[in-house]
Amino acid sequence: MSEQNEEGRGTPVGRRVVLGLLGLGAAGVAAGPYLLRAQEAVAGRDPTGLTGLLPGGGGFRYYSVVASVPTRDADTYTLTVDGLVERPGRYRLADLRAMPQRRIVRDVQCVTGWRVPDTPFEGVPLAHLLDAAGVTAGARAVRFSCFDGEYTESLTLEQARRDDVLVALKLRDAPISHAHGGPVRLYVAPMYFYKSAKWLSGITVTDTVRPGYWEELGYDTDAWVGRSNGRDDAPTA
């Protein structure tokens, strides 16, 4: 796929969308280029000194394939688990918070090259939710959908059962912000960050892997960092 098509119809999300997500108004537009450069800076090597002012900050960029995403909170959020399962379910945020949690600290690695070192994510192991639902014979894969109405992802059942795949509720030991895909996003630690679907709303167990949003556009469905898409070293554990 061509460089300019990487993760964006154009570039990573246009500046207006980024600023919108950051909640910045006209003042933000003037400061835009600096803010964007600060976002790109690696934590601790930020020549502008602005990184710390950004929500999330520290090297993240905010991505969305749609211009605006509704907010969901503890009162309105639900996660549906269905498909090839014995017990389809619907979970609220409080239900997910009451389940066993696991914390993982790895480098975040976007396939376009930016990396955020040593980033803690915490949440419910996906395997726990699959076990609670009771995956039936013939199931081979898991499909993820998002309340942005557009983004999708999938994993093989074997990948989905890894202990470093989470239905994440926290990023850097705080509730995941809206811009980062909160209140609940997928976190697939060993794969490029495009696997980590933001604004997660549905988990469907299926019989085959159905390629996700970026995968339909050419990215590897098996997105192991360092082993797919021809770039990057494996992240530090």
Ligand SMILES: Nc1nc2c(c(=O)[nH]1)N[C@H]1C(S)=C(S)[C@@H](COP(=O)(O)O)O[C@H]1N2
């Ligand atoms: N719903 C949704 N999830 C998504 C994306 C998206 O556009 N929409 N972008 C993916 C990509 S390519 C990356 S690098 C990360 C970016 O996460 P961040 O915005 O929290 O930095 O989210 C991934 N999950």
Ligand SMILES: [Mo]
């Ligand atoms: Mo990405």
